[in-house]
Amino acid sequence: MTTSSPGRSPARPFLSLFEALATPHAVDRYLELLDPMATAREMRARVVRVDRPTPDSVVIELRPTRHWQGCRAGQFVQVGVVIDGVRHTRCYSPTDAECGSRDSIRLIVRAHRDGLVSQYLVREASVGMVVDLSTAAGEFMLPARRPEQVVLVSGGSGITPVLSMLRTLVGEGFAGSVAFLHYTRTLDDVPVLGELRAIDEAHDNVAVRVVETSVDGRLRREHLDAVAPWFGPESEVFVCGPDTLSASVQEMLESEGFGEQMHTERFRIDPPAPAGPVGGVVSYARSGVTSANTGASLLEQAEAAGLQPEHGCRMGICFSCTAVKRSGRTRNLRTGDTHDDPDQPIQLCISAPVGDVEIDV
Template sequence: MTTSITPRSLPTRPNPPRFGKTAKSILKRRFSVVDLFEAMATPHAVDRYLELVNPMVTVRDLRAKITRVDRQTKDTVTLELRPTRQWKGFEAGQFVQIGVVVDGVRHTRCFSPANSVHRRDGRIELTIKAHADGFVSRYLRENAEPGLVVELSQAAGVFKLPEQRPDKVVLLSGGSGITPVLSMLRTLVDEGHEGDITFLHYCDTVNDVPHADALREIARENKNVTLLIASTLPGGGGDLQGFFGTEHVDIAAPWLAEAQTFLCGPPPMMNAIRKYYDERDLGDRLHTEEFQVASTVIDDIEEATGTINFSSSSVEKENAGSSLLEEAEAAGLSPEFGCRMGICFTCTAVKKSGCTKSLLTGEINDTSDEPIQLCVSRAVGDVEIDI
C-alpha cells in the first residue's frame, strides 16, 4: 500500500516593516568588529593591546618574528623573518622597512630581502651590514636573536626585474648592495631562466662577502650563471682585482651591450659605473638602486640663512643648511623616519610656510601647506614645519 503525502503550502511571510530614510541609512552602515573594538579601545589601537598578549597577533599592524640568525661575516647579520598574515610579498630588488624599539624609541630603516620571491614558506631573508653610523643595523648585528619581533612594512621600490625577464642579465653589486641583486639571481634561478647571467660583486676581500657559499653553489649548479668576485684590496683573494672597467667587463660579460644591468652599491662605485655606461650610450640598459643620499653641501650662492620653526613643538632653530630631518634632530626633536634617502616617505611633514630646496633635484618649493620629505629637503630662509 502506497501512501501519498501532499506537502503543505508554506505560510506567506509578512511584508517587512517599512522604515524612514533615516532608519534605512542607519541599517546600511556596516561597522566591522575591528572598528567596534578600536572605538572601544580609544585612544589606543587594538593592536596596542593585543601585543601585550602576543605581539604576532595583530589586526592591522604588519610585524615579523625573527626565526633564525646567522652572523656570516665580522660585520653582517642574516635574519630569517616570519611575517604576520598581512604580508603581501615582494618583487626581487624591492626593499622593506624594519622597525625596532630601543630604550622606548622607535627606529626604522630600509633593507632589501635577499631570498627568492618563490620561497615556499613565505619567509623573508635579510642580510644587514652594521655601519659605523647605522643605529638599527648595529643594534640588530649585536642583539638580534630568534624570537625577537620587529615591525615590518610592505615591500616598496621600483628597482626590480621586469615582468618579461631579459635574455641576458648582468647583476652588479658592492658591499651591502649585494642583497637586492642576490634576490634577483635566486628568483631567476628558481624560474628556470635559461639566458646568460653574470653576477659580479665588489668587496675589500672575499672574507667580507655574505652568502659566498650560496653564490658558488648557484654558479656550480647552473651553467648559464657566471659568478665573479672582485676584491679591491691587494691580496683580497678575488677572482678579479681592482675596480669596475673594460678589463673586468671583457672577462665577466663581453656581451654587456646586449644585456640589462641591475646595479646596487656604494655611491662612488655606482657613479663610476653610470659614467662608464653613459659614455657607451648604454645608460638605458642600466637600472640602479640608491640606498644612501650624498652629503648635503651648501651652495656657494645660497648660504644657510633664516630660522626654522617647528611649530607643533614650539621649537625654533637657526638654519644650518642640513636636511630638515637633521635640523629637527639637532633641535632635540625625534620625527619618524625610515630610509633617510627620499624613498619611503616616513618622514613626510607639512611645510606651513617658507621655501625649501630638494637635495635630490635642486628644485625650489615655495608652496604653503605642502607635504615635504624632511630627509631630502632643506630650508632656504625662514621656514615653518608642522612637527
C-alpha cells in the first residue's frame, strides 16, 4: 500500500482555499446543510442499526465516514449529539472485535440517572441519525503481542471495552487461557448475557462468570478462582468499572505480588479536597461573565454560571474542554499540582481555580 504526504495531496490546496473563503465558519458547517455525512475534515457516523435489549440500554451500530481508521480492542471514541441546540460529547468504548477502516462499530449505551447524552441516545437513537465521531483513542487495550493468560474483569457499563477484548480473542482463535468476570446488580442488566453464555459453552479455553452483586456480593478471591484457577505470574489482568472494583482488584493482586500485571480504565476521577481556603472570582473573558470561586472544577463552575463550554468525558481524557487560562493560578484535580503561567491551555474538567482566575470561555 502506498501513501502520499499531506503536502502532495492535490485536493488539499483547494480545501484550504475554500476554508479561507468560508471564514468565519468551517467548510463542514456548509457541507452539513447538504448532507451531514459529506464532511471535509470532521468525522461523523450514521446509525445503521438500533437494538434495545433492556429497558435502559441501546445497542447502536455506526457506519463512519471515510476518515475512520479503525479501532483497537479496548479503546474509546467520542460521540457527539445535538440536544436542544447544544452539541454534547461523551466517550464510549466500541464493543466489536478490533476493526479496520472499512468496518462499522457497535456501542452499548446504558442510560445513567444524570446522563444527559446516554438518556437521549437510549430514548431517541434511530436508524439514519447522524452523530459526530472521533478517531479511536486510549491506552487501555490488548497488547499487540497477546499474553498467554488473560483475565478480563468489569462492572456495570465497564463491560464494553473488555467485551471488545473478549470478542477479539475469540475471533482470532486465541489458544491461551481467558477468564471473563463481570459484576452486575442483576442478570437482567446485562444486554449480552446470551452471547457470553454461548462463548463460555463453545470454547474450552474461555471461562465466563457473571456475578449478581445483589446475590453474591462484590469481588472475592473465590470469584476469580472459579474462572481462572490457573491465575499466576503469566497472567495479565484488564479491569474496567467503578473505582471501588478497580481498587479491590488492585488490592488483591498487590497482596499476592501481581500488582504490576493490572491494566485499568477509570470511569471517573475522585479529586482531592481543595488546597487552602476557597476564594476569589472566576472571570470568563469571552462571555463577559464573572462568578465567585466555589472550589469546584472550572467546567462545573462555568456551567453553574449559565455557560455551556464544549466538553466530552469530564475526566481529563478527551481534551474536548481545553481552554486558555489568561491569568491566575489553577490546580490539577488529579495530581494536586498548581499552575501559574498565563496564556496556557488547560482542561476545564480537571482544573480548579485557586483565587482569582481569568479563562477564555
